[in-house]
Amino acid sequence: MSEKEIIFCKSGGCTAKLGAGVLEHILERLPKGQKDENLLVGYDSSDDAAVYKLNDYQAFVQTLDFFPPMVEDPYLFGQIAATNALSDIYAMGGDVKTALNIVCFPESMDLNILGKILQGGAEKVQEAGGSLAGGHSIADSDVKYGLSVTGIVNPKKIWKNNGAKSGDKLILTKRLGVGIICAANRVKQAPEGAMEQVIASMTTLNRTASEIARNFCIHACTDVTGFGFLGHLHEMMDGRLSSVIYADQVPVFDGAMECAEEFLLTAAGQKNRNHLEGYVKFEDISFGMEEVLYDPQTSGGLLFAVPKAQADDLCEKLQIAGLPAAIVGEVTEQKKSEIFVIDYKKK
Template identity: 40%
Template sequence: MAAVFPQTEYPDVLIGLGKPDDAAVYRLDDERVLIQTTDFFTPIVDDPWLYGAIAAANSMSDVYAMGGEVSVCLNIAGFPEDLPVEVVGEILAGGAAKVQEADAAIAGGHTVTNPEPFYGLSVTGVASAASLFRKGSAEAGDHLVLTKPLGTGIITTAAKLTGSAESPASRKARRALGKPDIQPSHLEDAIGSMTRLNRASACAGRAAGVRSGTDITGFGLLGHAVELATASAADAPIQLQIEAGSVPALPGAFDYIKAGYLTRGSVRNPEHFGGHVAAANGVSAAHKTLLWEAETSGGLLLAVPPSGLGRFRDVCEREEQFFWEIGTVQPAREDEPVIRLL
């Protein structure tokens, strides 16, 4: 498709097929850009309202990952013909609540009949051209911050494997092996993380002069960090040095890793991106799994310039936004991996 729509013929498409990023960016004028993205997925929790809220927060996250604000959304949905209308209404209501929280509007959408439910949004946002976040703008000296703990994919998988759909025979066999049930409080913490918008994180990033960032979703922390690092290293070789022990995990995540409650991302992500990552001998297998695992509606990974770190902290404190400093961007040789786990 990049050959069909070459950048040279569409100069106002600032970020698109030629330079993949978290969202497409179109120049409106010298000062403003339009951000466009879309996302949807099948249910990951049983409660329909929460499913809609998580899907909407996840869909809007790419706009925040680019440093923008959400303006207007369209619903994208598919439902089985026999799904009760009350359930459909709850899914849409959950999504609507998150869009309202973003001070944006849902202006329409499209729904099809599908054997399995899916829901998400097409999202339009705006940003200042001068404050746009890109994957390819991290510089040596930047501080790496993460704005949500990891483990949503692990915990929701644990909930599926040990929840109401598990047969009595499977439950008995699993417990005989010492594998734990999902703890309701752990699932509640994961849902709380997934439904939290990345809006405050983006606000803090803009205030701090951030130029490089991404959100953490299906490729896991390390996969998305590789994308950010390789794009940034195109101009000058850099390496993201991540302190594995400083990366936050949701309560219960390591217990469920030990039990093997993992998604396919725990295998596919290192298979695809692993050649770009080196780990110190002291980094445990469990920490590596946590950092490779897929996330849903994860936080932002931002490269904060040293001069803006204090301002970033101040805005996060004002907005009651948690964040964790997990590493730094360092100069590197061209033959070094772009990610090093410490």
């Protein structure tokens, strides 16, 4: 498909998200209303999805995600947007049940393009084991697509993003560098084969990683998306813990650090850096690796906080399933620096 067929947005995918600082400023001022004891997880915790308790054994998980395209192929865009939206259910430890399409589309554009977007999304909902139950569309000047998704989880087995404990190991299930590679591809400077690797990752459901992890004691989980690895790790630390990240152990797409060194970056990545400057300390880490850690991910992997005794076993089982999972750091008691990034081999 040509760029004329899909408007190639400057901030497609999760790079289109509002900055974390802006959201915090707005959300803290919203009226809370009377507390509902059955609302187990709401927006006040910066978690991946809302969770509402139905009974002692069931709660439903609700999430919503949509964005402009970051690839030219409308079918692939539909797959990526749907995979990304479905991920929040898996990040809470839940199973996908239903999904609704959210569509913004120019009336002057070929409707066959919209059909391919919706086809890609519908196939991913089916792969997730869910049912596409409808949706809503509006006429807009640009293309945007995503899903509202409902899942089911045991209320006693919810994975919140802020339950990590000192001593936990941190496991990441997908490689980083999506935003950087997409930015390089936009100006036709992405390394050969890099975009294909990124697309394969963005269209891989986090279902397998989530299902494997349910056999372990997961203290906290989040999916790594628009706020970058460090932004989502910052939320996981919850203002009460610190962490050490082993930069040389973090899985990264081939060529991503080299592209970053050439300043093939995203504006969203710089927003992430500005927001997190006071929380992160780097020790002898290259500029390219710093940018990878700040880089906004579209349909990124899951980040688990798991007891040290279980970390190697979980990581091995994720790898056997074909995922590029790695132990990328550990959680510590609160220290002066919330996030300390080092090379494991030099520690």
